[in-house]
Amino acid sequence: MQRATDTDVTTGQGAAGEVNAFAVELRRWRDVRGHSRMSLAKAMGYDRSYVSKVESGAERPSEAFAAHAEAALRAGGALRAAFRDFEAHRPARARPALPPESTEQPGTGHGLVVDHDDATLRYDAGIYRLTQRRRLVNRGSDPITRYLIRISVDRFPGDPQRSNQLYSDNPLTWDEIGLRAWHGQGRTNPMDWTAHHDRAAFKEVWLLFSGEHSHFPLYPNETCWIEYEYTVREEHWGNWYQRAVRLPTRTLSVCLNFPAELVTSAWGLHMSMTAQPMPFATAITRAEAVEENGRRHVFSWSCEDPPLHARYRLEWDFRGRADTSAGPSPRPSEVMVALGIVQAGDPALQRVARLFDLPAEAEDARRVATALNSVGQRIAKAHTFGKGMGLAAPQIGIDRAAAIVRTPDGEAITLFNPTIIEEAGEVDEQYEGCLSFFDVRGQVPRAHVIDVKHTTVDGATKITRFERGVARLVAHEVDHLHGYLYTERMRPGLDTIPVEQYRSTDTTWKY
Incomplete structure (x- = not known):
């Protein structure tokens, strides 16, 4: 019986014995x-x-x-x-011990911990190739003979009806995936596999610790590398990749590799079962590589000791070309869905947002503002806003009273706990759009001048006056934080119009 295992990582001790x-x-x-x-x-x-x-x-x-x-x-x-x-001559950071899982089902992966989980996603000529490597440790009391992996795709996240139709008409197939797997450093031993679930957009596979002529179970206290690779056409793969932490894991890393001519921008969100999505705590780095077939942009990110059940989602946008692979250009609302904007009909947009207790929650307020600015930057790359733009925390799934506004002149405004306390001046009607239903525009009456009471991160209460176009932008976002959409402000009998009939896109407000 053959058993291929890897030795533990060396400690890197110097002459004096300190850990390097x-x-x-x-x-x-x-x-x-x-x-x-x-x-x-x-x-x-x-x-x-x-x-x-x-x-x-x-x-x-x-x-x-x-x-x-x-x-x-x-x-x-x-x-x-x-x-x-x-x-700084500090000792190496101690990694917390990883608890073993239950061993009720010997041989199926219980008792496993992951020392390092590394994924590389490469895009070439309409094909995504995912290479996944994991260094496994058996902390259980029984040999492990198989390991469960999942392959799940979603071309249109946020639009389940459209995705379901796509995969119903054109399902993901085993031939397209071309799954291959290996055990041992350097792809030493090919691994057999068997299908566990076979769905149109979802596959589950048991990787077997055995090959054509050998078996190599992972015995207690042993470690090994496993590696698997598969491909998916871009008509099946959306512009995102997600890692879910299902086993105790010490290091998680992801690498995205794209042709330089696509001029890719990339960002990431951390999601969990108990908290709202937040930007990655550590930045994604970008490097340029030169290969035989041309230049590449390589985005890398890693984190240590990710919590169980956390999900890390990387997204990207190919700014160097229009995406025509899925047929006609997407609707404005589809673009916003892809950028993570909560859409009308979601209960999150009907609730009064939770206030910040400032300055006690100053760090939380800063994190929410960072998330809003991150999404706002992505939106600004996808659409030109001649009248300025705004974004409220509930629109990105965060139930907190925070909003940002970008004026037509480029001024950045951040508001915490805002409330309109007085309106003055004339009232006029102008068309507004909302990222949460961006296929239409509607005429909304607003006062030319508003006074807004809001809180700074250090706990001070301020009253700020906004006028004309900026007042309209701010009022729109304050409405979001109080559970209102602009359609509720329109005069009775007026309806929205399709964006195709709206003739003032990319122009400034007129007074």
Whole structure:
């Protein structure tokens, strides 16, 4: 019986016996990316012996070495952070012990923990290729003989009816996926697999710790790498990729690799069962790579000790070309759905948003403002707003009283706990649009001048006067925070009009 296992990561101890945090991370990421010391040295432009000495802890790394290693291994900032720890002479950060899971069903994966979960998604000529590598540790008391994986696609997130129709008419097939799997470092042993669930947009597969001529169970206290790879056509794959943490995991990393001519922008959201979606706590880094078939843009991100059941979602937009793969151009509302905007009919838009207790919740308020600005930037890339734009927290699924406004002149306004306390001046009707139902426009009466009471993050109460077009923008967002849509402000008997009939897109307000 053949058993292929990997040895534990070296501790990278120096002569004095202290743990070298940088050496530990360097070895870890070299394993993750499948480099030998020779190939890593070549990719970095360094001598192999120097790379070996740094990794063993015998040689002190330089800042330039750390930067080259970070770029070559696409570590999402992990190597830079480890170098800073090393330079500050701090001991390597202790990783919390990962609790074993139940072992009620021997051989099915119970008792597993994931030392490193790494995914690389590459796009070429209308095809996505996902390569997933995991370093598994058996903390249970029984041999593990199979591992469950999931392949799930959604071309139109937020529009289940359209997605269901797409996969009903054109289901995801096993031939399209072309799933392959291996066990052991360097794809040592091909793994057999069997289908567990086969649906039009969803597959579940048991990867078996066995091949054509051998079996290699993962025994208690052993570790191993498994790797699998599959492809999906872009008409089946939306512009997003999500990782769900289903087993105790120490390190999670993702790499997105796109042709440079697509001019890709990428961002990420962290979601859990108990909190609203938030931007990644650590930034996604972008690097440029040169390959035989041209330049590539490579986006890398990683995090340590992700909580169980957390979901990390990366999204992107190909700004260098129009996406015609799915047929006609998407409706404005479909664009907003794809950008994460909550749509009319959702109860979140009918509730009064929860106030901030400031300054006690100052950090929460800043995080919500960051999320709003992040989404606002994505929206501004997808649509030109000649009259300015606004966005309220409930529109991105966050039940807090915060909103942002961008005026036509580029001024940025952030409001916490806003309430209109007085209106003055003339009242006029002008057309408004709303990101939560962006296919139509409606005439809304608003006062030319409003006074808004709001709270700063340090707890101070302010009253700010807004006039004309900016007053209209602010009033629209304050309405959102109190559970109103602009259609409720329209005069009786007036209806919205399709956006195609609206002739003032991209122009400023007229007074």
